[in-house]
Amino acid sequence: MSKVLVSDPIDQAGIDILSQVATVDVKTNLKPAELIEIIGEYDALMIRSGTQVTKEIIEAGTQLKIIGRAGVGVDNVDVPAATRQGIVVVNSPEGNTIAAAEHALAMMLSLSRYIPDANASVKRNEWDRKTFVGAEVYKKTLGIVGLGKIGSHVAAVARAMGMRLLAFDPFISTERAEQIGCQLVDLDLLLQQADYITLHIPKTPETTHLINAERLAKMKPNARIINCARGGIIDEDALAVALKEGKIAGAALDVYESEPLGESQLRAIGKEIILTPHLGASTSEAQVNVAIDVAEQIRDVLLGLPARSAVNIPGLNPDVLEELKPYMQLAETLGRLVGQLAGGRVELLNVRLQGELATNKSQPLVVAALKGLLYQALRERVNYVNATIEAKERGIRVIETRDASVKDYAGSLHLEATGTLGTHSVTGALLGDGEIYLTNIDGFPISVPPSQYMVFTLHRDMPGIIGKLGSLLGSFNVNIASMQVGRKIVRGDAVMALSIDDPLPDGILTEIIKVPGIRDAYTVTL
Numbered sequence: 001m002s003k004v005l006v007s008d009p010i011d012q013a014g015i016d017i018l019s020q021v022a023t024v025d026v027k028t029n030l031k032p033a034e035l036i037e038i039i040g041e042y043d044a045l046m047i048r049s050g051t052q053v054t055k056e057i058i059e060a061g062t063q064l065k066i067i068g069r070a071g072v073g074v075d076n077v078d079v080p081a082a083t084r085q086g087i088v089v090v091n092s093p094e095g096n097t098i099a100a101a102e103h104a105l106a107m108m109l110s111l112s113r114y115i116p117d118a119n120a121s122v123k124r125n126e127w128d129r130k131t132f133v134g135a136e137v138y139k140k141t142l143g144i145v146g147l148g149k150i151g152s153h154v155a156a157v158a159r160a161m162g163m164r165l166l167a168f169d170p171f172i173s174t175e176r177a178e179q180i181g182c183q184l185v186d187l188d189l190l191l192q193q194a195d196y197i198t199l200h201i202p203k204t205p206e207t208t209h210l211i212n213a214e215r216l217a218k219m220k221p222n223a224r225i226i227n228c229a230r231g232g233i234i235d236e237d238a239l240a241v242a243l244k245e246g247k248i249a250g251a252a253l254d255v256y257e258s259e260p261l262g263e264s265q266l267r268a269i270g271k272e273i274i275l276t277p278h279l280g281a282s283t284s285e286a287q288v289n290v291a292i293d294v295a296e297q298i299r300d301v302l303l304g305l306p307a308r309s310a311v312n313i314p315g316l317n318p319d320v321l322e323e324l325k326p327y328m329q330l331a332e333t334l335g336r337l338v339g340q341l342a343g344g345r346v347e348l349l350n351v352r353l354q355g356e357l358a359t360n361k362s363q364p365l366v367v368a369a370l371k372g373l374l375y376q377a378l379r380e381r382v383n384y385v386n387a388t389i390e391a392k393e394r395g396i397r398v399i400e401t402r403d404a405s406v407k408d409y410a411g412s413l414h415l416e417a418t419g420t421l422g423t424h425s426v427t428g429a430l431l432g433d434g435e436i437y438l439t440n441i442d443g444f445p446i447s448v449p450p451s452q453y454m455v456f457t458l459h460r461d462m463p464g465i466i467g468k469l470g471s472l473l474g475s476f477n478v479n480i481a482s483m484q485v486g487r488k489i490v491r492g493d494a495v496m497a498l499s500i501d502d503p504l505p506d507g508i509l510t511e512i513i514k515v516p517g518i519r520d521a522y523t524v525t526l
């Protein structure tokens with residue numbers, strides 16, 4: 001049975017789903033060294049934002065197939081390291097959208113009315129109604145940085161509260177912003193005009209310290225800024241200075257440059273700042289949503305099924321995959337075959353998607369072909385996640401072409417590889433019953449199902465050659481299961497495809513090439 005490690009607190013609904021297919025160990029608050037020590041036992045790791053999944057942890061996770069982040073941000077996972085090791089990383093892109101948006105809105109209203117400090121004063125037995133005179137958000141301008149899922153929900157609610165909406169997001173269209181009721185502007189204009197600014201962007205090299213001293217200086221003195229996205233998007237030192245000097249009126253932070261928040265001058269600031277301990281996703285609804293969403297994906301991957309929200313498998317949409325499933329095996333088999341025919345070091349792979357496969361949706365077949373091609377070198381280490389990156393690093397150039405006019409079969413795949421043994425090509429299709437057939441080898445038409453051990457020859461089509469080859473193999477105790485010849489013209493060049501019961505013993509290939517009329521011979525294991 002598979003083993004799953006849950007290293008952050010996860011709702012029981014997720015644990016119940018994982019338990020259907022795996023032994024689940026919940027071990028929270030592990031130190032990095034403790035995690036490194038035990039991770040090698042596990043097939044899957046499920047986390048929230050508390051666990052930092054570093055390269056060292058990933059490298060120690062030699063059995064890991066999947067890392068599931070119960071939440072949106074995967075910035076606490078070294079995704080490139082996981083990809084390199086063929087580990088699928090999944091998240092829950094929508095499970096906590098509403099929770100995070102409502103937290104940002106709660107922060108905005110709390111900041112405007114000093115709710116946290118007013119509450120604390122009453123609890124201290126005070127009755128101070130002068131200190132906490134606030135501001136209304138009605139008819140004020142809200143600047144939304146990042147108009148994705150959370151930013152859009154914030155916009156919808158803020159609009160209903162009568163706010164004017166500006167948005168900065170270089171990756172969405174003016175039309176989309178207008179649909180949401182936002183005017184798309186550049187960041188400088190947003191900073192200059194907004195009374196409230198709320199950040200809903202990922203943390204990337206471009207967004208790190210996006211809000212720095214220079215940009216804080218552009219904001220209005222009555223402006224308040226909210227960060228419920230990721231720590232480090234605001235420069236905390238610059239923010240503390242801007243608040244202390246009254247350059248801006250307030251800030252509310254849920255996320256920090258380093259979490260948990262350590263020594264920080266932000267704590268010394270009074271009612272102008274609200275600090276929450278990364279609570280954006282902390283509603284019972286969101287925790288159930290993300291736990292179920294991610295646990296289902298871990299379960300599916302452990303059962304050999306695709307994940308619906310993998311962040312490191314480009315383009316593998318589950319519906320499309322379901323349609324392509326029968327062809328994935330075909331692509332992989334052809335990749336394995338052509339890789340061995342072309343010799344170990346392949347430098348060019350041309351994948352032609354033919355007939356009804358000639359659509360953009362078939363791109364995963366290219367990944368499957370690469371996986372097959374690399375199998376000889378990498379064995380189980382290559383998978384759909386890392387095949388493309390491994391191919392790139394090995395200098396394999398991949399060309400993808402489409403030809404809808406090929407109608408021999410509903411859909412067929414043609415692979416051509418150039419390697420140390422020259423350029424070779426194979427074509428394959430699925431026959432009516434879904435069985436894989438090789439339909440062409442090096443330009444010669446054949447119709448043969450692939451088998452585990454095969455021998456291919458290139459020879460002159462002449463009387464007696466099949467018999468000679470049969471006797472030769474027989475003399476070495478090699479049993480032929482099936483044999484087929486493909487030729488273009490009678491007595492011209494031809495290929496022979498033989499399925500044999502066991503691997504071809506060493507040294508026999510050279511004997512085969514000595515048979516008069518045989519020009520070349522190859523043996524492959526599929």
Ligand SMILES: NC(=O)c1ccc[n+]([C@@H]2O[C@H](COP(=O)([O-])OP(=O)(O)OC[C@H]3O[C@@H](n4cnc5c(N)ncnc54)[C@H](O)[C@@H]3O)[C@@H](O)[C@H]2O)c1
Nearest residue numbers: 073100146147148149150169171200201202228229280281
């Ligand atoms: N505090 C929490 O607990 C909590 C909970 C959920 C999500 N989050 C964080 O909230 C953020 C937003 O999440 P989401 O689900 O809305 O993501 P999303 O992907 O739906 O939206 C992000 C938006 O940011 C935009 N963007 C990217 N780079 C940008 C840049 N340089 N400048 C301006 N816009 C840019 C994108 O175009 C996109 O529209 C993420 O960082 C996520 O990790 C935090």
Ligand SMILES: O=C(O)CC[C@@H](O)C(=O)O
Nearest residue numbers: 048049071072073096281
């Ligand atoms: O795990 C959490 O509670 C935080 C999640 C949140 O930051 C996210 O990116 O989804």
